[in-house]
Amino acid sequence: MSTLHAIIIAIIEGLTEFLPISSTGHMAIASAIMGVHGDFSKLFEIVIQLGAILSVVVLYWRKFFDFKKISFYIKLVIAVIPSLAFGAAFKSHIDEMLEKPMIIALILLLGGVVLLFVDKWFQKPATDKEEDITNKKAFIVGCYQVLSVLFPGLSRSAATIIGGMQQNLSRRLAAEFSFFLAVPTMLAATVKSLWDMYQEQPEVLNTDNMSTLLLGCGIAFVVALLAIKFFIGFLQKYGFRLFGWYRIIVGLVLLILFYFKVIG
Template sequence: MTIFQAIIIAIIEGLTEFLPISSTAHMRFANPFLGIQPSPFVDMFEVVIQFAAILSVVVIFYKKFFDFKRTTFYLKLIIAVIPALIVGAILKDYIDTALDNLIFISCVMIGGGILLLFIDKLFKRNNIDDEREISLPKAFAIGCFQCLAILLPGLSRSAATIVGGMQQKLTRTLAAEFSFFLAVPTMFAASVKSFWDVYKDHPDTLVSSNISVLVIGAVVSFIVALIAVKSFIGYLQKHGFKAFGVYRIILGVVILVLALKGML
């Protein structure tokens, strides 16, 4: 992977990580166009820049993440992340296979887009608008929804947890914020495991040139995500999810046609 390729993928990740349009799908779709070939390092790169993007949430919501007097906040995140850790560990082989199937990912993109067209109408009367009102059972339920994104690459972790939050009566803004919070432990665990797997099985992959690419990608992803988070919250408060649903459907159909024709 060249530095140019790393920067483009990092920009895509930073822009899409917090939107309900699947950053994983976008990176998988972009790789063939950029001439990026599958490899253990590329897999690790994608996970690490996702975590870098997630760190922007810690910066933006630093008062919440570093308010050590509110232990229940941390407990909610721990409880919510447990289902994803279990499912990810048990179904690793299935997940790796699904991530390489562009036709499957495209179909999931389309299905998720159809759901987003109606989500605002499905959850009109949600009234939980403060994170302190999220109970431990509700946090666990939202964490279970996150598993759907693991089982269905292309669904979007953000979309799955936002839908889960709204199903638990959270307002769409709070559902989005809690989705951001939950991403931190989830992607931290995924990044550590991915980094360790590559180091253990392919230690020669982490040469100095690759480390440089990894660092540059992480920095770019972090900066772009800082801008994207604030923009997404502002847009969501005014307009809802319909535009994201339309976008998912259009992109999913385009990639599906290209994949079926063997052009990707």
């Protein structure tokens, strides 16, 4: 992976991490188009997601460092358990799916169709404060996150926000809880990926590659810091429909390109 490839993928990650369009899917497609392959590229795409996610900690630092409200941390732990369990159990399945960008393109398209109708399905939210999210609701949102773990391209953000809205959370609160949940999720995924790489191929974690990881995390963090503010405002005002059409168009274009072997 060249420095230019790393920068491009990191920008894509920062722009898409909090949007319901699948950052994992976009990075996998971009890597396929640029011909970026290998174990380090897979590790890079996981680790830089943590860089983007850390923007949430900065923007919501009062929430994350308010140690008087233990219930907030309990909810995050409860919500993250399903995806950690399924992620560990189906790691080989997930890795295999990420090697098939055509399947990711199809999931992007189908997920877009779902987003066209989400706003009509959940029109009367009853919960608009984080304190009112029960442990049960948090767990159910965590179960929705499992779908994005099992089907790369679905979008962790879309799955958890829809899960929150299905539990009667407002768009804003569902989006914010999705962001909060991303922190322990991606922290765990990053630590496990780095540890597995250290155990299996320690030579990959050389000085040059570690510098590339830090560069990618830094770029993803800065870009995501700008994108997250935009998304909250846009979601409250316009909902999911535009993101749905975007996913459908991108999915169709990619499937056509794959069909005619323009990209492989």
